[in-house]
Amino acid sequence: MSSIEELKSEVAKLEEQIAELVSRKSAFELELKDAERKKAEETISKIVGELKALNLAPEDIAKALGVRVAEPEQKKVRAARGTAMPKVKGAPKYRSLTDPSLVWTGKGPRPAWIKAHLAGGGALEDLLIEK
Numbered sequence: 001m002s003s004i005e006e007l008k009s010e011v012a013k014l015e016e017q018i019a020e021l022v023s024r025k026s027a028f029e030l031e032l033k034d035a036e037r038k039k040a041e042e043t044i045s046k047i048v049g050e051l052k053a054l055n056l057a058p059e060d061i062a063k064a065l066g067v068r069v070a071e072p073e074q075k076k077v078r079a080a081r082g083t084a085m086p087k088v089k090g091a092p093k094y095r096s097l098t099d100p101s102l103v104w105t106g107k108g109p110r111p112a113w114i115k116a117h118l119a120g121g122g123a124l125e126d127l128l129i130e131k
Contacts, residue, residue, distance in 0.1 A: 094127040103129075 051061060062069045092103035096113045104111050104127075110118075117127060 092129060094124070095129050097127065
């Protein structure tokens with residue numbers, strides 16, 4: 001039985017050593033990441049300093065690296081007054097029998113002369129302009 005107790009004792013010692021090694025490993029990994037981050041920051045800072053000294057535009061650098069830089073979003077600009085196309089009125093479809101200068105396209109509310117013609121017993125087809 002003493003051999004079983006000795007084996008258990010050895011296993012316990014090994015488990016402690018494994019736990020300590022795992023702890024040291026995670027500490028070293030954190031230290032390594034921190035060192036890599038600091039090195040990258042220093043390198044980037046050095047490169048940016050040199051680029052500023054050369055007066056290079058960030059767009060030129062991105063183009064040289066093959067990186068596409070997002071263009072700043074432009075505001076929508078309204079067109080200048082008077083540049084819009086004028087509204088086109090429809091071609092006249094109806095003409096007054098009494099006054100030929102009075103015309104109606106057939107769109108919108110009926111003019112008074114149309115209403116008067118219809119009230120007098122006339123038909124809308126009587127006022128159609130022939131083409």
